[in-house]
């Protein structure tokens with residue numbers, strides 16, 4: 001299985017989550033590429049069976065949660081019919097940002113198979129667990 005992990009990160013948390021997700025997918029036997037949104041390889045993306053797309057949670061902590069840097073995320077080539085797992089990182093409260101991110105990606109042509117925000121202080125546990133869960137569900141439905 002070819003897996004591409006795309007991330008938009010300002011202070012490194014979402015990049016770290018992407019690396020951990022990529023590491024877990026590689027351990028599970030996938031061929032993996034981890035890329036920032038600014039450096040996407042079109043051929044790699046076209047050949048992907050599963051794409052993880054990640055960004056950070058923007059908001060006012062108690063309300064107004066939404067995916068961060070959506071302008072950059074929208075620059076990803078249209079993900080027509082690709083299976084996509086959306087991930088985010090947050091500090092304390094992601095609100096419903098993962099649902100909004102999922103809707104954005106669906107609007108971008110993706111078939112979103114999972115969406116979750118990961119706590120930036122628990123990435124080492126939560127990111128590989130998310131990857132393993134998604135890979136298991138995708139290979140069952142494949």
Ligand SMILES: Cc1cc2nc3c(=O)[nH]c(=O)nc-3n(C[C@H](O)[C@H](O)[C@H](O)COP(=O)(O)O)c2cc1C
Pocket residue numbers: 008009010011012013014015055056057058059060061062063064065089090091092093094120
């Ligand atoms: C402008 C701004 C707004 C944020 N709003 C929230 C928020 O509403 N809830 C939350 O839990 N974290 C919030 N955060 C924290 C980030 O989502 C968190 O630090 C994230 O891991 C950053 O990812 P990055 O290191 O990949 O840029 C906010 C950060 C910034 C800069």
